[in-house]
Amino acid sequence: MKKITTKIKRKLRNRKKLKDVNSNRFRISITKSLNNLSAQIIDDNQKKTLVSASSIEKEIKSKKLKKIDKSNKIGEILAKRAKEKNIEHVYFDRGGYRFHGRVKAFAETLRKNGLKF
Numbered sequence: 001m002k003k004i005t006t007k008i009k010r011k012l013r014n015r016k017k018l019k020d021v022n023s024n025r026f027r028i029s030i031t032k033s034l035n036n037l038s039a040q041i042i043d044d045n046q047k048k049t050l051v052s053a054s055s056i057e058k059e060i061k062s063k064k065l066k067k068i069d070k071s072n073k074i075g076e077i078l079a080k081r082a083k084e085k086n087i088e089h090v091y092f093d094r095g096g097y098r099f100h101g102r103v104k105a106f107a108e109t110l111r112k113n114g115l116k117f
Contacts, residue, residue, distance in 0.1 A: 071106040
């Protein structure tokens, strides 16, 4: 029980700090499980999801990839979909996850593919 509450506290603390700094940008929110990773670009003013990508989609799930390779592929797909909707400047909400491993690989792939944060 304590682990869950500390993770939620860390997520809310991180999100509050980010929202104070970035008021006119879209938010990239990431959700990670043991095997899957999903990400969304969210407009907080309208409370709508603009673009999303996940490792559960057919084109990624059909390939046998390692977890870090899945993260890189999801980053490429999300960046491509964001460019189609003319989204360039965003801020990265890592949630309660630490910035290493799959989360770091995902963020670096987004930066390589043209999103600025």
